[in-house]
Amino acid sequence: MTLRRIATVTDLHQYLQVALQLEHATIPPYLTALYSMHPSTNADANRVIRVVAVEEMLHLTLAANLLNAVGGEPDLTVDGFVPVYPCHLPDGEDDFEVGTRAFSPEAIDSFLKIERPAEGENQRFVARKRSHRALLPRVDAHEDDLHFFSIGEFYAEIGDGLHRLYEQHGEALFCGDTARQVGPEYYYSGGGAIVKVTDADSAAAAMRVISEQGEGLGGGIFDEEGELAHYYRFQQLLLGRYYQPGDDAGNPTGPTLDVDWDAVYPIVADADFHHYTEPGELRDAVLAYSASYGDFLARLTEAFRGHPELLLPAVADMFRIKELASQIMRNPMPGRDGMNAAPIFRGLASVGLSSVKVA
Amino acid sequence: MSVEIDHATAVSTLYDVLVVGSGVSGAIVARSLAERGLHVLVVEAGPGEELSLADYDTYLTRFYGAVAKDNNSAYEVNPNAPMPRSPDVRRLQAGHPDSTGYLIQNGPYEMDSTYTRVLGGTTMHWEGKAMRMLPEDFEMRSRFGQGRDWPIGYDDLEPHYRQAERELGVSADVADQTFYGITFPPGYEFPMHGLPPSYLDTIIARDLDGTVIQLEDTACTVSVRPTAQARNGMPNPAYDGGKGYVPVGAVSTHQVDQGDRCQGNINCVPLCPVQAKYNARKTLSIGLRTGRIDILTQTIASRVHVGEDGQISHIDYQAYGSTSSPDHVTGSLRATKYVLAANPVENARLLLASGLPGSSGLVGRNLMDHAYLLTWATLPEIAGTMRGSQCTSGIEDFRSGGFRSRHAAMRVSIHNDGWSWPTGSPYTDLLELVDDGNVYGETLRRRVVDRISRQLMLSFMIELTPEPSNRITVDGRYTDALGNLRPVLSYSLPEYTMDAVSASRRVSRRLFQRLGAEDQTKYDPLDPGFVAHQGEGYVIRGGNHWSGTHIMGSSSRDSVVDDHQRSWDHENLYLVGSGSMPSIGTSNTTLTLAALSFRTADHIASELTTRPSLTVGA
Numbered sequence: 018m019t020l021r022r023i024a025t026v027t028d029l030h031q032y033l034q035v036a037l038q039l040e041h042a043t044i045p046p047y048l049t050a051l052y053s054m055h056p057s058t059n060a061d062a063n064r065v066i067r068v069v070a071v072e073e074m075l076h077l078t079l080a081a082n083l084l085n086a087v088g089g090e091p092d093l094t095v096d097g098f099v100p101v102y103p104c105h106l107p108d109g110e111d112d113f114e115v116g117t118r119a120f121s122p123e124a125i126d127s128f129l130k131i132e133r134p135a136e137g138e139n140q141r142f143v144a145r146k147r148s149h150r151a152l153l154p155r156v157d158a159h160e161d162d163l164h165f166f167s168i169g170e171f172y173a174e175i176g177d178g179l180h181r182l183y184e185q186h187g188e189a190l191f192c193g194d195t196a197r198q199v200g201p202e203y204y205y206s207g208g209g210a211i212v213k214v215t216d217a218d219s220a221a222a223a224m225r226v227i228s229e230q231g232e233g234l235g236g237g238i239f240d241e242e243g244e245l246a247h248y249y250r251f252q253q254l255l256l257g258r259y260y261q262p263g264d265d266a267g268n269p270t271g272p273t274l275d276v277d278w279d280a281v282y283p284i285v286a287d288a289d290f291h292h293y294t295e296p297g298e299l300r301d302a303v304l305a306y307s308a309s310y311g312d313f314l315a316r317l318t319e320a321f322r323g324h325p326e327l328l329l330p331a332v333a334d335m336f337r338i339k340e341l342a343s344q345i346m347r348n349p350m351p352g353r354d355g356m357n358a359a360p361i362f363r364g365l366a367s368v369g370l371s372s373v374k375v376a
Numbered sequence: 377m378s379v380e381i382d383h384a385t386a387v388s389t390l391y392d393v394l395v396v397g398s399g400v401s402g403a404i405v406a407r408s409l410a411e412r413g414l415h416v417l418v419v420e421a422g423p424g425e426e427l428s429l430a431d432y433d434t435y436l437t438r439f440y441g442a443v444a445k446d447n448n449s450a451y452e453v454n455p456n457a458p459m460p461r462s463p464d465v466r467r468l469q470a471g472h473p474d475s476t477g478y479l480i481q482n483g484p485y486e487m488d489s490t491y492t493r494v495l496g497g498t499t500m501h502w503e504g505k506a507m508r509m510l511p512e513d514f515e516m517r518s519r520f521g522q523g524r525d526w527p528i529g530y531d532d533l534e535p536h537y538r539q540a541e542r543e544l545g546v547s548a549d550v551a552d553q554t555f556y557g558i559t560f561p562p563g564y565e566f567p568m569h570g571l572p573p574s575y576l577d578t579i580i581a582r583d584l585d586g587t588v589i590q591l592e593d594t595a596c597t598v599s600v601r602p603t604a605q606a607r608n609g610m611p612n613p614a615y616d617g618g619k620g621y622v623p624v625g626a627v628s629t630h631q632v633d634q635g636d637r638c639q640g641n642i643n644c645v646p647l648c649p650v651q652a653k654y655n656a657r658k659t660l661s662i663g664l665r666t667g668r669i670d671i672l673t674q675t676i677a678s679r680v681h682v683g684e685d686g687q688i689s690h691i692d693y694q695a696y697g698s699t700s701s702p703d704h705v706t707g708s709l710r711a712t713k714y715v716l717a718a719n720p721v722e723n724a725r726l727l728l729a730s731g732l733p734g735s736s737g738l739v740g741r742n743l744m745d746h747a748y749l750l751t752w753a754t755l756p757e758i759a760g761t762m763r764g765s766q767c768t769s770g771i772e773d774f775r776s777g778g779f780r781s782r783h784a785a786m787r788v789s790i791h792n793d794g795w796s797w798p799t800g801s802p803y804t805d806l807l808e809l810v811d812d813g814n815v816y817g818e819t820l821r822r823r824v825v826d827r828i829s830r831q832l833m834l835s836f837m838i839e840l841t842p843e844p845s846n847r848i849t850v851d852g853r854y855t856d857a858l859g860n861l862r863p864v865l866s867y868s869l870p871e872y873t874m875d876a877v878s879a880s881r882r883v884s885r886r887l888f889q890r891l892g893a894e895d896q897t898k899y900d901p902l903d904p905g906f907v908a909h910q911g912e913g914y915v916i917r918g919g920n921h922w923s924g925t926h927i928m929g930s931s932s933r934d935s936v937v938d939d940h941q942r943s944w945d946h947e948n949l950y951l952v953g954s955g956s957m958p959s960i961g962t963s964n965t966t967l968t969l970a971a972l973s974f975r976t977a978d979h980i981a982s983e984l985t986t987r988p989s990l991t992v993g994a
Contacts, residue, residue, distance in 0.1 A: 057437060057440075060430065060433055061430070064429065064630070064632050065630075067632075067633075068631055068632060068633050071633050072633075201611050201613075201620075202569075202610040202613075203610075205623070205636040244631060245631070259630060272629075332637075332639070336639075
């Protein structure tokens, strides 16, 4: 157990910044699968994936509230905030990768792996070599051989750290400007309520939503709020039926669910700048998309730094992002037969970097 | 969420309450009573297989694909439970009734108002304005010598307005809605803050605020105000003494997490794509959690039967399996109390078809609707028209005052959807630019934007007074696919209203002048709804605010229901909805009929729970 536990408020800030990164990292894969479906097809699959993506956005906002509450500075614009897909999950599993891919059984399979329930009780720390594709960045820069948590255990450590620091500092731990807290006036549609974090109780409430929403309860398929765990929501798409209360894992008995794996644009997997070296409209569109996404992350950063009202125009940003992504996906890729283009979720800075890389 | 039971079970059950109609009034009565422990059956003539999002999405898909996007275009043609549709309306020839559509137009004036016969009723196409009536609207006879007084006043209804604002999820700010006598209890807040005014609204307000317009002896000072709306906005944490409010999003059998906030789509009518706008399915789905509401769809209440004691003994139904076949089964349903909540036209039609015109003979009479005069112009600047929601502000200053003893009051809506109602914009604009303008590509895009984003449409919603000659009747010559008598409409616009139509046109010319806008209003004598008055012609459109056919009063001699919407003739029968309203003023009727539904639910509950002989359920 070489990983440094949370001992100082600075450690906690680092962990929570990583939490922001982690919650965000699953969003581009989910959005890519969503946007790759032909318009007005796959209604059921669209809803299932959309709801999970929206819950990850809630978790992202809750992580920002927690970080702000303890005096940190959320930053969604730092270099490397968005992983380069494909990448491994941070819990050390290297049997699969997460990527930005078209809606397909294989994509759903990787979503199942992202959301798979924890297997054992004593897997708190997993000793693994850090993969260069790991999603979680270094938590302790002084360690050469870092070890990684599962997502659930990562949050358990934050919970414990919060508790320890609270015992040391008392309510002084929550020294952040309360005006930075995002409340229900600015965040909505998250499959659960947004929580303003101002003290130990509200911090615990926020932690519960982040770490437990979408996790099955005691191995069951529904969580504490009666919501179906994310893993089983995705599994419905492969099994072709909805779960209903009373069902056992693996055997849903609800209404059938329409999935049309063919009503999907055949987009390039894990699109990156090297796919778009040819100058032209497509490259311009992809670069513009990446820049828009960067603007969007910059807007969120500003919103999380004392301007929660900016989340209102950010909603319009999301409509724009969706529209631009759909436009790109309708285009075939020059020189790659039967393959359509796909957007890159990076940012302005990365566009600049990429031209170096490309050259 | 299983909402349907089979007809055999329903037939063998003695319900506490049978509700005919699943629209807003029926849903509110059903939910209120079920939550107080009563067993309720709701029958709906139209389809609506389950309260799922998939069902709603089929409506959206049909609407998106429809060529004529009228307010019922989202719903399939259903000969078994037909509904009026505005494209069916033709210019009438004197003395020749038109039976083209479901509604027989007997004239002299043709009317293009509609209602919707599906699960959720006409809230499946309404726009979502949720306005209280003015206190003076309840006293039309005593204050202005026009129309009728209500047997109850604003203060009696005020607590129920608050219930309705909770149920429908109204977004508004008290300061904006306090005008012309409307009052709220101290400290009251709406469930959600007012929705932001559109950019168009701010332009109109900039140029019109402070304009004084004389209506008879009343000087009206124009002030553009945000409109109270039943669509989800920012929850007000101060609501309900600081308890706040959780918006009700899309109705679905599976978690969907959408509709918690209006996204500014412009097709509020007929359907909000995310269900941020209230529809009665929200009320039904919450009510179903009690386990005490049964719903039968595709089940038409075909005849109301009265026993020897004058009470309703049972209601016959016809249940059909498919909208494409008239095959159906019949049976009878029984309950302790019966509530007709099928809308003013269908309530009257059902009673008249059952041979129950009422001892006063007033069932079907005193029919009202709002008369709409649409006026449109081109603004001198880009105003961002076509960004939703449909209407976010209006002018309330022609609704109140001494002029109402001379002519009707009017309310102005500023339409963010531009000329879509009068001209079919933006589709017609596009066709014209392509077919006649021969433009394409970049030029076409620029011309479309330039043209549409400067459109201004002001609608004048004008009140009608109850006239016994405006009425719904039935006639054995006109039946639907299942043999049910179709409604026959006889309708004309009173002088009192037409004088306000002329005044509205004068006002719109003044307002356009102040705005520097180019008046583009044209009324074609060949269009349905064309009426001449004082030497000028107008096209009057219906408002879909059907009212008055079972009018409320203080005596059985001159009204159909009492102030609890109970039939004077049949003690266990309630006729609910805007059909009970003795006046409609200049407020869209939904909030008021919702408030009345809460008041009636209280009354029915007190009747049923104070009777020692009652057995709950069967």
